[in-house]
Amino acid sequence: MWKFLHSCKRRVISLYLLLVCCSSVFAQNIKVSGKVTSPNKEPIPGVSILLKGSQTGAITDALGIYTISVPANGVLIFNAIGFLRQEVPVNNQTVINVTVTEDNKQLGEVVVTALGITKAKKSLGYSATEIKGADLAVTNEVNPVNALQGKVAGVQIDQGAGGLFGSSKIVIRGNSTLRNNNQPIFVIDGVIVENNTFGGTGRDFGNDLKNLNMEDFESVTVLKGSAAAALYGSRSINGVILITTKKGRERKGLGINVSQTFNVFKPYSGPDFQNEFGGGTVGDFFTDARDPNYGPTNRWRTKIFPVDPNTGKPYIDRQIGRELENWGPRFTGQDVTNYDGTPTKYVAQPNNFLDAFQTGHGSATNVALDGGNERSTFRVSYTRDQSDGVVAKNSMLKNSIDARVTHVINKWLSADVGANYTDFSGTNPPRLGGLDAFASYNFGKLFTWLLPRNYDTKYWMQKDKYTSIFGGTPNLSDPNEPNKAPESRFWFNLFENTYLQNEQTIRGRVALTATINPWIKLILEASVNNLYTRIENKELGQNPGFAGGLYGIGHTSKESYFLKWMAMINKPLTKDLDLSGYIGGETQRLQTSYNYDETDGGLSYPGNYFLSNSVNKPKATGGLRSRKAMNSLYASADLAWKNQLFLQGTFRGDWSSALAYSNGTGNFFYTYPSVSLSWLFSETFKLPAWISYGKLRGNIAWLGNDTDPFTINPGFAFNGYTQSNGLDLPISTYSGYKDPVTGKIIALQPNLQSERKIAKEVGAEMRFLENRIGFDVSLYQDNTKRQILDIATPPESGLQGIIINAGNIQNRGIEVMIDGTPIKTKHFEWSTNLNYSRNKNMIVDLATGRTEYDLGANIGEISTWAVVGKSYGTLRTLIHSKTYQATDANGKPIDDPNNGKPELAWRSDARTGFPVRSNTLQDVGDINAKFRAGWGNTFRYKNFSLNVLLDGKFGGDFVLLTYRYGTHTGVFPNTLAGRDADHGGITWTSAYDQQTYDDGLIPDGVFAKGQMITQPNGTQVNVGGMTYQQAYEKGYVEPSHAPQFYYRYGSSSTGVADYWIKKNSWISLRQVSLSYQFSPQLCKKMMLNNLSVAIVGRDLLYLYNSLPYNYNPASNNSNNTAFSGEEGFLPMIRSIAGTIKVGF
Amino acid sequence: MKNSVNRYIKYSLLAALLGIASCSKNFGDINTDPSLVTKPDVKFLLTYSQDKIVTYQGTEWVWESMEQLMRFTQSVTSSPYEITGNVNTRYNNYYLQILPNLFEIRKQADEMTNKDQFQRIKAVTYILQVLHGIKVTDMNGSIPYSQAIEGRYQTMYSPVFDEQPALMDNWLSQLDNAIKALTDNSQPEQIGYGKSDIFYQSDWVKWVKLANTLKLRIAARLENADNAKCRTIFQQVLKDPTGPISGDDSQVKYLNSTYAPFGSSGDIDYRSRRYATTSVMTFLKKSNDPRLPIYYEKNDLVGGYKDSLTKYSVTLPAFINPADPLIMFQGGPADWTTNPTVAAYISNPFNIGPITKYNLISAINRKFFSPKLNNATGNFMDVPVTYAETCFYMAEFIQKGYAGGIDTKGTAEEWYNKGISSSIQTNNAIAIAAVSTTGYSGDGSTEIGNYLKNPNVKFNGVNNLERIYIQEYLSFYRQANEAFVFCRRTGYPKLTSTYYARETFNELIPRRFWLLDPGEVNRANWSAAMQQQGFTPNAQDVPTLSSQRIWYDKNAPDFGKGQ
Known part of the structure; x- marks a missing residue:
């Protein structure tokens, strides 16, 4: 430990020396003060003022005011991000007010970067993309991840199939670890919001991101390069999405903005089934006894009905206790006995899949008040978001209040205080994934595995049809049950059970900024982010008399707080050299505790939902799920030379409790240095006039990472009790990973270390023809080494895995963004942007003696692997067919025309x-896309604006398990x-x-x-x-x-x-939006500040889809990053929303 | 100005350094899960392993026993279903749920300062290892054992697969050592598990008896492959002063008031309800077996059914004898394709009138297996190693002359009668616990006595061995693995028998399960084992599984082809 303290101290001292050296000697001069404002009279803080030819400088405060002592004949240089540099001679003036003009050469574009620091884009040595909050809010998505789709190069997004508020997968520049969560973190005003994965089974209530409100977003910055993320610590190893919320503005009176959106979600297309033949068994061979009522002479004959020996009438084969195959008769409207004994016509139900869904609808209201004077601003916003999904009983209601106040307390101290409270309630998200042999809750499996093409969904989904006359669901094995309709319990579960999740998020932040002197600011910041979740599960019993059933209630508290201090300097060193930078430290504490109680053995009073209604003693679980402390120190120094060369060095050290052993030892300190360089060569050289801007950039960063809390300190856990021989005896075994009770049995390599990622990037940005066209290209290579992996061991060793430091995953790629304005007239403008990204993932190395790593994402019998020399995401299976090879008498291969056939x-x-089946493990696919692209177009005509966004994914294999099912059962063409x-x-x-x-x-x-x-x-x-x-x-x-x-x-x-492993390439018409902004004159007449209306269509259709039979490409039922496939599709769903925005 | 600046910088740095001093304070505590302990108590570990030996079987009951093995042994008939990867859960559970704690118990015992007092604590762990190990090798042949469970202690992740002869030898010596430790009175006073030993409450004598019965299990399995060793083991057991399980009170009994392997809803009917086969029903009826109502449910031909038949002038189908006093018990064909006429009544009720419908084929007694069915209040009781099984091994080996002149403590017929009596009593006790139909009220001595005297049961000097076999088979009704191993070993019930004939069964029967490629870490050992045994690697299809046998099964007759 002392070693670390020592090294820590040494680095701090060096920084101190650097700072001391930088402070210079002041001469005795006249005192000049003044205010710097923008053309529309807003004060501009942070403008650096430098005495020409010296190192004397100052910086404007929050009110744009500065004071500086300079010789009376000196010249002041005003330099601010986003504005043109100005030189003003002092000429004995003591008050110099300056109005700066905006830099329209695009040199002044600013972005919010790590730790919330705004920087000129030109100075960045790494790639960062900023998106305006309004562009995301217009999508009306619940999940902000979905709103980003197609907008940023290098960001891969795959929407999940989880319903209204389900998880989506987002990965920046490829999977960098062998874990299942390679998603970036989201940081909102400095508060980190987790982006957890959904495992693929159970109900996807979405992760914490759904509690964010895009209406409150000012801007979103995607920090792709690791240099950008190096200052966020371990959790940023997969990148950072940085969100800055809106502030109030200085204005006369109160600004009131109201927006109201109504939207509909329409399931518009399911897969193409065959609609020519209905339910009936395949025939009678000995592993599948057929209904004996087909009669002994029809053993091989299909396309016939079984006949009731008692009545002599044909009936639709109930295929009890087995998947319902579609080898029955051709549909001709035959008279036949239905599943429940009633007479019916035998006809196809082409829409029976879509009939299982409803049209969803929702509304979103946002009211924002803001105001401010020159000392204070405030903004209060209320959002109400309510939706009913396309799946019955899937609904959500979100109420959120967000407030932000800034206040200049005195000349040297200002405060920024924000708070957010969100209450979210969601019910009954669809449950997908391979749960059991039947289709509990899984629509796609239901219609490919169990329900035949003659199944009349609308009829059988009625309450009196899915409920048995004995109460509960019809038990087809019970000969006294007259209703033999297949899978009635699907509808029973869907309509009778309720699964609720209520989440209350409280997020608060206070930041104080003290201006110590003109070039040093001290920031103190504290925040809390607590999430309290209540879940309630109510299941009605399916046994006769509605016996059985379940009630469960649980609570989770996820609490975190965060303290930070930071000293920022911004100082011109010489005429040509500016220094800015900071040194800071922070401490974080995170803790998650939970409890869950559930009835056992059914409910004593059926349909009454309370814990003591349990037939057996209720089961109770609870405890601490995780606990973690992180302390950090960081520093950054930016040097800017002649406004054309920018060098940034950053350093961070983290002490993470997650790497501490119980006795206090461990390698829990790790560091992240980074260096980046940006060169505006268009400032250095005199370039032809048609080149407006040119920049080269490069960076290298080292990132570290810890592991989950408690992982490295396993022990023995209690696993409940056994009630044997009249006693309640506790039972215990090794704790599991990751869940102590249900997880894998693992052992640990001694002396685990932090992970290390090395990220390199170079890039170029150029703009031409007075900024009408430009491009931004990045090339990168990331290597993640020394990963903390649980690597599988054969169970015969008594372990399921060992946790070790190993591996080297490499991601290499290119990202291109091109934007342009091909047409620009007074009334009409067409702007377009195209982004393209390509990532190549390779496993350079795993552990000693290991060349393959099972990533634990299986679909059917297809598993996903990391294989040395191949990618993260190699699909493998034992059940691919075998290729024929003729052999001679000695077994030697010989030529034969039939070679190569299955x-x-x-x-x-x-x-x-x-x-x-070959019964040997073969590589059969790769889940990684070849490339992704997005193309956005905005057409503006007078006050109309039309936006069209296309995005596409090309390549990447996708497992279609239900296609296999449907081939087996005969539902597909x-x-x-x-x-x-x-x-x-x-x-x-x-x-x-x-x-x-x-x-x-x-x-x-x-x-x-x-x-x-x-x-x-x-x-x-x-x-x-x-x-x-x-x-x-x-x-x-x-x-x-x-x-x-x-x-x-x-x-x-x-x-x-x-x-059934298919390329999943698609081009989606992701968004078309049309908006109209009423003219200011008209607004004025109506006593409004502004008025606009918009209509937005999302996920409208697939212009291209490589999957067979119109399968929905967005059917991934897990945002586990190793998962590429479906075990139950949902229909394609489009949403149309109408929004009106009014400003008073 | 300069001074103040420097002061600020100094303060900041001081604050930073103070921060560092507490950078890692309490990290060890913060990162320790408060719900875990590092030093376990051996008694909680033992209960866990014992409990898992029984409770891991939830999937096994539904997917393996009911759906596959009990059909193959013709204890039940149902709509057949293809064999899936849900069978063979016995394998992984052995290595991950049962064995690790047993190894840890021994490690903890050895670390005790008074480790000499933990010898019996250690000894019983081996008996449990053998108990389940036999079941694992039964369907898998060669399995890792001598190098297994050493990942944690020896960083050994690639254990070799031990061939069956070596496995059996290893187990026999482990059982012998355990018996020695449990009966050695020269040791210091031994610490026990107390009530946490849910099988025997640390009654060491019962543990010795279990070890001896397990030796009999091994002897039976070696019968076709190494007959001499089978006899030697049998004779060792006969000579052992304690001997094998000697009564119902030394059986391995597991009674749990909350465990429900079939849940509380319809898992007992999962995919298909199961019914009595024609063969088992015929025999139980003609011998007036008290276990009949315990094993199978009545059909609808009860109460005033005759009046209804008369009212609607309906005649029962020909396969039912209207004069049969046990008309309420009817079986169906084990293979539906062999008798579609009767099989049709498994799927369809028999129509009497417009509303009245009778089910004619008897289902298995579902509450006997699933005492919580439809939220009923019965309790699940399991007897994984029975006294009856012990008695039938004794009777069988004596009858075959394997005793070699050693005192058998009774004739074959006496052991046979004891086995039958115990089987009836044990199954009746299970039915009582399950609040299911019992075979008798009272102590059953009359019913059992009558049964033993029944001409279809009593030794007749003609087919005594077959009678032992059939009773052994009937006693294994609730032990699907033992019943399967029995039918596979002996080829009984015989297809050609006039006493109790196995029914024609066109379906291929797998003689083993399969182990899939374990990945590169242990692929070499796995491949070698597959090759050595002549198994097609990774094959899961029934034609392959029915044609490739494990070592001790190689000389066994085909199903129904017993001599």
Whole structure:
């Protein structure tokens, strides 16, 4: 520990020396004071004033006022970010007021950077993109991540399928760690908001980001380069999204701005199902006994109804206890008995998937009051956001109050105080993910695995249809139950159960800025960010008499506070050299505690939701989920030379408790240095007039990271009690990771260290033709090393993993942004911007002796891996088909025309051949996109503004598990081929039973060497090496019944992964918005400051979609960054919103 | 001015340095989860492992026992379903839930200053390891054991797979050592687990009996592969002064008032309700078995059904004898395709009148397995190692002449009768705990006595061994793995028997489960084991699983082809 203190001290002392050296000698002169204002009379703080030819300088305070002692014949240089440099001779004046003019060469563009410090964009040695808050607010998204989609190069966003307020995935410049959360943090006015991932199972209530209000955002800066993020500590390893909220403005009277939005969410498209054949089993072979009422002579015949032996009437196959396949008759409106015994017509229900959804709608109201005088400003804003989603009972209500006050207390002290309170209540987000063999809550699985094309959703989703006459849900195994409709419990769960999450966020911040002298400011800042969550789960019992059911209630308190001090200097050193910088420190404390109580064994009084209504003793859990302390010191020094060369060095040291062992030892101190350089070469050289601006930049940064609290101090946990032999006995075993009770059993490498990321970036920005066109290019390479990984071990070792320091992940990429204004006339303007990003991820190294790392994101039997020499996100499976290779007698490969075709397996019980599984682990895809791009256009005509945003993703594999399901069950059009003569089915008379069939199909592939097939007469024939077609031509096999082939092709025991891993490339018409700004004259007549109306359409349609059958590309059911695929799609949903904004 | 500036800088730096001094204060405490301890008490660890041996089986009951194994043994018939990756949960649970604590108990015991007093605490951990280890190798063949669970202690992450002969030898010697430690009276006074030992409450004698019964289990499994060793083990057990489990009170019993492997709703009917097979029903009826109402539910032919039949002039289907006094118990074909006529009544009720419908085939007694069904209040009781099983091994081995002149403490017939009696009593006790249908009220001595005298039960000198086999089979009704291992080992019930015939079953039956590629860390050992055993790596299809056998199963007859 002393070693660290020592090194810490040494660095602080060096900085001190630097500061001392910089202070210079003042001469005795006349005192000049004055005020610096903008053309519209707003005071400008932070303007540096320098005596020409000396190191004497001053800086304006919050009121724009400065004082400086200078020789009476000197010349003052006024230099402010965003404004042109001005020189004013003193000429014995004691008061010099200056009005600066805006720099329209774009040299003055400013951005908010790390720790909330505003900087000139020209001085940045790294890439940062700023977006105006208003551009995000217009999207009406709940999740700010969705609003960023397509707007920033290098930022990958994949919307989730979690409903109204579900999580989306955002990754900046690729996955940099082997963890599942590689998302950036969000920082709002210096307060860090977590961006947690949703695991993919359970209900996605979204993360903390949904409690932010975009109406209150002034600006959002995406800090992509690690140099930018180096000052946020460990949590910034994946980048930072920096949000600055609005402040009040100095004005006469009160500014009142009201905006009201109404929106609708319309599920407009589901996948394309086949609508020609309805429910019916595949036939009767011994692993799947069919309803015996098909009769013994129809063992291989599909497209028929079973017949009730008692009534002699055909009925729709209920397929009890199994997935509902679609090998039933062709729809012709036959009279048939329905699942509940009533007569019905047998017809297709083409819209039965979309029928399961409703049109969602919502409204959002924002009222903001602001005002201020030259000493104080305030802004108070209230937001109410209410929505009903497209899934029944999925709704949300958010009320939020945000206040911000700034006040200049006296000449040297000013305060900035902000507070936010948000109350969010969400209910019943859809639950996706592979939960069990059936489709509990999973719409996509329901309609591909369980419900046939004849299923009349609107009829069966009625309460009296999904409820059993005995109470609860119909139990199809109960012979006395008359209602044999499949999966009634889906609707029962959907409509009868309630899952509530209420969140109350309290965020407060106080910042005091003291101007110590003209070039030193001291900032003290404190903030709290507390989130209190209450969850309530209510489930109605599904057993007869509504017995069973559940009630649970839980609370989580996530509390954090933060203290910071910072001394800022801003001082001209010489005529050509300016120094600015800061030294600071902060301390953070975070703690999360929770409790959750739940009934056990059902409810004694069905449908009454309270804990003591539990049949057995209720179960109680709770405790501390995490606790962490972080202390930090940081410093930054910026040198600016002749307004053309900018050098910034930053340093941060973190002490994180998460790396401390219980006895107080550990490697818990780590540092982050960074250096960046920006060169405005357009200022250095005399360039042709058509080049307006040119800049080169570069940076290198070292980042560190800790791990989750408690991780490195495992022990033994209690795992509840066993009530055996009349006793309640506690049971205990090793604590798990990450959850002490349910997590993995792990061991630890001794002496763990912090992680290290090394990020390098170079870039260029140029603007031409008086700024009409410009580009910004970045090239980067990031390497994350020494990661704290839990690397899997075979369970036979008694462990599921060991936590070690290892790995080297590399991300390399390019980002390009081009913007231009092709047309600019008095009334019409077209501005456009294009962004493009490409990232290549590579695993350079894992741990010793390891070349593969299972990332723990499995979909079906496809798993996601990090493989040395390949990427984070290599898809692998055991169940890809095997390729045929002929061999000679010695087993040596030989040439054969059938080589390369899939090898076929044969099942006599199905009388079909189908691709055989290789049963070896093969790489079958890569989830990483080749590139992403966004194209925004704004057309302004007089007061109309039309904005059109397209974005696209190209490449990246996506696992479509329900496509496999739907092939197995015959709901997709790919299973039509061969079903009957109309669909190309071969008609033949089978030698097995002398019956004639028309559903013959010849599977593509070659039989394995030595494959024997028993003929109808009992003899055996070797078909090894023949294609199915060749064996068929020789008369050794009959055509396969088409249903039998598709059934095996997608089945859980024989299906292959060949056809349901697809490129997920798309181009989305992400946004079209049309707004009209009423003219100031008209507003004035109506006694308004401003009035505008807008209509915005989001996620309107896919102009291109590479997924088959119109699958929704936004079906990812987890924002786990290793996850690329679906286990249950949602329909494509578009939203249309109308907004009116009025300013009084 | 300059001075004041310097003063400010100095103050700032002072503040910074003070900050550093407390930079890492209390970090050790902050980063320690208050709900964890570093020094565990061995008794909580033991309870955990014992509890897991039974309670890990939730998935196993639903997906493996009910859906697969009990169909293969023809204890039940139901709509068949393809075998999935949900079987074989016994494997990972062994290494992650059961074994680690047992190893840790021994480590903790060895670290005690009075470690000599922990010898029996340590000894019983081996017995538990063997108890579940046998079940793991039953369906997997070679498994890691001698180098397993050493990741934490020895950084050994790639344990070799021990072949079955070595496994069995290792287990036998571990059992022998445990018996020695548990019966060695020269040790200092031994510390026990007290009530935290939920199987035997630290009654060391019962632990010795369990160890001896486990030796019998191993002997039975070695019968076809190493008959000489089978006999040797049997004779060792006969000679042991304590001997195997000797009564219902030394069975491994687990009664839990909250554990419900089938939950409180319909998991017992998961995917399909299960029914009695024709073969089991025929035998239980003709022998008037007291276990019949415990094992299977009545159909709807009860009460005034005859009046309804008469009222609507309906005749029962031909497979039912209207004069059968046990008409309320009917089985269905084990393979539905072999008798679609009767199978149709599994899916469809029999229509009597416009409203009246009768279900004709008897389902399994669902509350017997799922005592919380529909929120009922019964309790789940499991007896993973029974006295009946012990008795039937004794009877079987004596009958086969494996005793080699050593005192068998009773004839084969006496052991046979004890086994039957215990099986009936134990199953009745389970039914009572489950608040399910019982076989009798009172102590059952009359019913059991009558049963033993039944000509279909009593030794007749003609097929005594088959009678032992059938009773052994019937006693394993609730122990799906033991029943499967029994049918696989003996080929009984026999397809061709006139006494108790296995039904025709067209479906292929896997003789083992599978272990998937464990990843690069232990791929070499896994591949070697697969190759050594002749297993197709990663294959999960039934044609492969039915044709590739584990070592001790290699000489066993096919299902139903017992000699």
